[in-house]
Amino acid sequence: DAMVIQNPRYQVTQFGKPVTLSCSQTLNHNVMYWYQQKSSQAPKLLFHYYDKDFNNEADTPDNFQSRRPNTSFCFLDIRSPGLGDAAMYLCATSREEGKGSDTQYFGPGTRLTVL
Amino acid sequence: GQNIDQPTEMTATEGAIVQINCTYQTSGFNGLFWYQQHAGEAPTFLSYNVLDGLEEKGRFSSFLSRSKGYSYLLLKELQMKDSASYLCAVMDSNYQLIWGAGTKLIIKP
Numbered sequence A: 001d002a003m004v005i006q007n008p009r010y011q012v013t014q015f016g017k018p019v020t021l022s023c024s025q026t027l028n029h030n031v032m033y034w035y036q037q038k039s040s041q042a043p044k045l046l047f048h049y050y051d052k053d054f055n056n057e058a059d060t061p062d063n064f065q066s067r068r069p070n071t072s073f074c075f076l077d078i079r080s081p082g083l084g085d086a087a088m089y090l091c092a093t094s095r096e097e098g099k100g101s102d103t104q105y106f107g108p109g110t111r112l113t114v115l
Numbered sequence B: 001g002q003n004i005d006q007p008t009e010m011t012a013t014e015g016a017i018v019q020i021n022c023t024y025q026t027s028g029f030n031g032l033f034w035y036q037q038h039a040g041e042a043p044t045f046l047s048y049n050v051l052d053g054l055e056e057k058g059r060f061s062s063f064l065s066r067s068k069g070y071s072y073l074l075l076k077e078l079q080m081k082d083s084a085s086y087l088c089a090v091m092d093s094n095y096q097l098i099w100g101a102g103t104k105l106i107i108k109p
Helices: none
Strands: A004-007 A010-013 A019-025 A031-037 A044-050 A053-056 A064-067 A073-078 A087-094 A110-114 B003-005 B009-013 B018-025 B032-037 B044-049 B053-057 B060-065 B070-075 B084-091 B097-099 B103-108
Touching: A004 A087, A010 A019, A019 A031, A019 A087, A019 A110, A031 A073, A044 A064, A073 A087, B003 B084, B009 B018, B018 B032, B018 B084, B018 B103, B032 B060, B032 B070, B044 B053, B044 B060, B044 B070, B070 B084
Parallel strands: A010 A110, B009 B103
Antiparallel strands: A004 A019, A019 A073, A031 A044, A031 A087, A044 A053, A064 A073, A087 A110, B003 B018, B018 B070, B032 B044, B032 B084, B053 B060, B060 B070, B084 B097, B084 B103
16 A cells, blocks of 8 residues: 555654654655644644755754655654654655645654653 | 634534534635544545535535635534544645644544
């Protein structure tokens, strides 16, 4: 089945210790997104890639970086996690961007705990 | 600014009907999405509306009025598994998705 996969599902890190979250997709979609979602809040878009073009949201902290080495994989690097970065991190894909009907499909998410 | 409003929480009874409302103010409009999100899981796509009117999909229907900046998600024959958060999201003129905080739906037997 075509899908969006995130690893790990649960990640525990220490304050200030770098962590990398991964996302892969078998949908062959051009666009990949990273969202941060805290409890009972809307997902917050951090950045997205259209193919290899990186688009950073204006209010995404520099502490968050991303890499997309190929169509299938995308990584979220948190360079120095703080307690406020504890959240669910959601990866999503869509076939295109700039089309209203293009649905975003989500992976199961990685829940990050910062000790 | 851009804004999506939904009730924070609603309660309904198994077998009944519930309507979850969403109002929006965005810079432009390229469609409205409804997603279901079970606790601790990722959002899953339910519906997309870009034209006014009602879209029916099994037990779930979604309605849109662009002139009023309003949508609702109608869930019929409620089942316990429908207990989840329901997120409304609008695609603005830049094709960015603007998300509501979600409505937590509690189903009671």
